[in-house]
Amino acid sequence: MTASTLVPVKKKPLPAGLPREWYENHNRRLKAMRLAISLLDAGTYDAKRATNRKIRSMAVRTGIHRPSNTTCRLVRSLMT
Structure with missing residues (x-):
């Protein structure tokens, strides 16, 4: 299968009625996943090399809001 196919x-709407914390964690995981994929595409394959500064600069380049320290830790854990 090629990229063109x-x-x-x-997308489905998120379920209603869950605690706010659930939505925050869900969105944090999505942001971390997008950042981890961007870092891997850019050649950063080692979680040790993915510093907070590198993760945040990737967020700026990809148009994602500045990630928190918690999100940066999550990005590194996804890369391991």
Whole structure:
């Protein structure tokens, strides 16, 4: 399958009525996943080399809001 034949997954709305913390954690995981993928695409394959500064500069380059320290830790844990 080539990149031109891939079809994006249809987004579903998030479930209603869950605690605010659930939504915050969900969005944090999505942001960390996007940043980890961007870092891997850019050649940073080792979590030890993914410093907070490097993660935050990648966020600026990809148009993602500045990640917190918690999100940076999550990015590194996804890369291991």
